[in-house]
Amino acid sequence: MAKLNILYGVQGTGNGHISRARMMAKYFAEQDANITFLFSGRANKDYFDMQVFGDYLHRRGLTFTTDAGKVKYLQTIRDNNVFQFVRDVRKLDVSPFDVVISDFEPITAWAAKLAGKTSIGIGHQYAFDHAVPMRGQNPATRLVMRYFAPTQRRIGLHWHHFDCPILPPIIDTQLSPATAEQDYKLVYLPLENQQQVTELLNQFPDQQFIQYAPTLNDQQQGNTQLRKNCLEGFRRDLRGASGIICNTGFALISECLHMGLPVLTKPLDGQMEQLSNAAALEELKLAEVISELSKSALQHWLQNPIKQPRQTYPDVARELVNWVLAGDWDDSAINTLKGKLWG
Numbered sequence: 001m002a003k004l005n006i007l008y009g010v011q012g013t014g015n016g017h018i019s020r021a022r023m024m025a026k027y028f029a030e031q032d033a034n035i036t037f038l039f040s041g042r043a044n045k046d047y048f049d050m051q052v053f054g055d056y057l058h059r060r061g062l063t064f065t066t067d068a069g070k071v072k073y074l075q076t077i078r079d080n081n082v083f084q085f086v087r088d089v090r091k092l093d094v095s096p097f098d099v100v101i102s103d104f105e106p107i108t109a110w111a112a113k114l115a116g117k118t119s120i121g122i123g124h125q126y127a128f129d130h131a132v133p134m135r136g137q138n139p140a141t142r143l144v145m146r147y148f149a150p151t152q153r154r155i156g157l158h159w160h161h162f163d164c165p166i167l168p169p170i171i172d173t174q175l176s177p178a179t180a181e182q183d184y185k186l187v188y189l190p191l192e193n194q195q196q197v198t199e200l201l202n203q204f205p206d207q208q209f210i211q212y213a214p215t216l217n218d219q220q221q222g223n224t225q226l227r228k229n230c231l232e233g234f235r236r237d238l239r240g241a242s243g244i245i246c247n248t249g250f251a252l253i254s255e256c257l258h259m260g261l262p263v264l265t266k267p268l269d270g271q272m273e274q275l276s277n278a279a280a281l282e283e284l285k286l287a288e289v290i291s292e293l294s295k296s297a298l299q300h301w302l303q304n305p306i307k308q309p310r311q312t313y314p315d316v317a318r319e320l321v322n323w324v325l326a327g328d329w330d331d332s333a334i335n336t337l338k339g340k341l342w343g
Contacts (some may be wrong), residue, residue, distance in 0.1 A: 004325060006035040007097040009108025010147070011039035013063045015229075016251030017103045017123065020157075020170040023317035024122075025052045031325060035098075040088075041109050046214065049231040059088045059107050062148075066191045066268060089114065101324065102149045109149035119151040120329060122170075122320060124250040125273060127156025130164035133283050134274035145272075153329055155320075157250070159257065159311070160284055165331075165338050168313045170320070171252035176258050178240040185302075186241040187224075188234075188252065190215075191268060192293065198224055204294055207302060212235050243305050245298070248274040253287065258313050262305035263287035264298070272319040286311075313339050 006028070028035045029052070037053040040061025049057065055285055062085055065075040092111040093099055100112035103123040112119035128134065129144050156166045189197050190213045201209045202222045205312065209224040214336070216226045227233060238244070244256050248267035256263050265287050267274035276282055278306045281287040288306050290297040323329075 001062055003032075003034050004098045006324070007038065007094060007100045007108055007112075008031060008035055008106030009040070009100065009102040009149075010122075011037045011041050011104040012039040012061070012104075013251055014247045014251075017105075018047075019172075019255075020103055022077075023170050023172055024053055027318050031321065033321075034323060035074065036106055038092075038105065039241070040105055043080070048229060056093055059092075061088070062106055064271070066271075070245055088317055092321045099324070099329075100151075102151055104149045106149045109151050113150055115206070118329070119153070120324070121149060121151035121154040122157075123155075124157045124169075124299065125150075126154040126162075127158040127166050128273070128276065129154055130155060130162065130166060132156075132158055132162050132164065132276070134168070134272075134276045134278040136270070136272040139270075140211060141272040144185065155336070157316070159254065159286065161338065161342050165334055167320075167338060168316050168341055169250065169258075170316045171313055172256050172317045173258070173313065174317065175235070175255055175259060176239065177261070180240075182215060182240045182242070182317040183242055184237075185243045185245060186237050187211040187245045189213070189245065189247055189266070189293075190229075191247060191267075197293065198226065200293055200295065200298065204302065204332035210214060210241070212237075228279070243301075245301075248277045248281070250277060253277070254313070257286055257308065258309040260303075260310035261309055262307055264290065264301040264305075266290050266293055314343075316341055 009329045011017045038057040040059040041063045062080050063211050065079045088107050089110045092107055094111050094115050094117045100108050100117050100119045102109040102121050104125045122160045125145060158166045161229045187209050194213050194215055196219055198211060211224050212227050212229055214229045216228050218228060219226050243262040246252055246262045253263055267278040268321050278289040282289055284307055288301050319341060
């Protein structure tokens with residue numbers, strides 16, 4: 001069988017999509033697959049530690065504008081260049097590829113749709129096609145989930161299968177807690193006002209924090225170490241942390257659950273995916289969810305962290321890469337994969 005030529009689109013707005021793509025890229029490389037990655041959703045200069053993706057393609061794409069932890073819909077409309085998006089879709093030549101994979105990346109998904117090219121969606125957002133916990137949905141959000149990055153096959157990922165054809169999270173299964181857990185909490189709230197976050201953390205002088213964000217510079221402020229985003233540094237500090245404070249994105253919380261870390265999480269106001277993730281975490285009793293960052297909420301969690309047994313997820317990325325390269329992409333194959341991965 002000839003090698004497949006694969007185009008893999010990744011929504012770059014959040015680091016979670018990129019984390020999944022890193023694991024997929026690793027296993028595609030092990031099998032010497034012919035694969036080209038395309039990233040969109042943030043400026044090319046704002047990506048970091050991208051060596052695993054080789055000579056990847058970049059387009060502007062579409063993204064959501066946030067301010068102080070809230071989605072700003074009017075600003076989102078102003079900030080996105082729809083005409084540029086349409087041009088990028090029409091100019092993207094997918095004819096050299098046998099299959100297009102999209103992790104909620106709209107340019108590759110729409111280019112494949114318009115060209116009649118076989119396409120597969122792999123990502124957390126595709127889980128919302130099914131009867132999973134939902135919160136904050138309305139007709140507009142349902143349209144976004146269905147048509148933002150449309151694909152012929154849609155494989156959703158979630159923390160539980162909810163009796164649906166959903167797979168477990170894609171994570172680095174080698175990620176494990178450090179041998180000696182340290183008494184600091186890791187803080188990653190990149191879409192919040194960082195100064196306000198630091199000021200809140202400084203109100204607990206007896207607790208050490210490490211705060212990451214793309215806009216920070218490495219320095220110490222009282223009991224809080226501020227650090228600029230760095231893949232290896234963040235992974236090291238995640239392994240040593242005794243708990244994490246974060247927004248309610250899917251990938252990072254998946255890693256925390258895999259390591260058994262207590263999680264305090266605040267969903268972005270107005271962001272249906274994160275609100276729904278919060279609903280799932282509450283239903284599954286896996287994390288403490290708060291609606292706003294406050295001294296009382298943080299104090300309660302510090303005194304009463306929800307310590308969970310490790311959620312040991314299988315190596316989903318390896319299995320999905322094998323599934324893609326086998327070329328058998330019908331529904332029965334997906335159901336077989338679901339049964340195998342959930343055990």
